[in-house]
Amino acid sequence: MTLFHFSRPALRALVLGAATLLATSTAFAHAHLISSEPAANAEVAAPAEVTIHFTEPLEPAFSKITLADVAGKADVPAVSQVDQNDAKVMRLPLPQLNAGRYAVHWTAVATDGHRTQGDFAFNVK
Ligand SMILES: [Cu+2]
Incomplete structure (x- = not known):
């Protein structure tokens, strides 16, 4: 070598x-999570979407958010999207969620091609 x-x-x-x-x-720099709505471990009324703010702009083709419920897979018909006006923001539109705990998994590919990923959970009242 x-x-x-x-x-x-x-x-x-x-x-x-x-x-x-x-x-x-x-x-x-890799894209790291700055904040999310709902926030990690927040207890909220059913949200219309999951929004995550990142430190770097994302490549839309390779970045995504998925949601899982206690059964392992939530029935979310929509796919996540990177904001067209601010590539540091990615969203997953949600159907009406029942009360319970949900796990968010995100994969973020920065414009330098580097991939980061993470998980957090929130509770719907
Ligand atoms: Cu990087």
């Missing part, structure tokens, strides 16, 4: 440089 062609100090500098770059650069 090409890494073995570097001297030890050079390799060390390379690794440190990469770590510094990751820590300070926003040019290669």
Whole structure:
């Protein structure tokens, strides 16, 4: 592998440089969740949609939100969409949800192609 062609100090500098770059650069930032409505673990009246705000613009073709109920799969006819005017916002329109706990799973692909994902849950009163 090409890494073995570097001297030890050079390799060390390379690794440190990469770590510094990751820590300070926003040019290669992944899309992370800032906030959501409903918020994680919130107890709410049945919401019309799940909205998630991200740190970076998303690639609509590869980003999505899905919803699961206690049975493992909620009957959500719509698909999630990235906001056409603000690509840092993604939404999943919801049907009328019954009372209960719901799990949200999101996959966000940033414009740099990097994928992040996460889960949170909320309760419908
Ligand atoms: Cu990235």
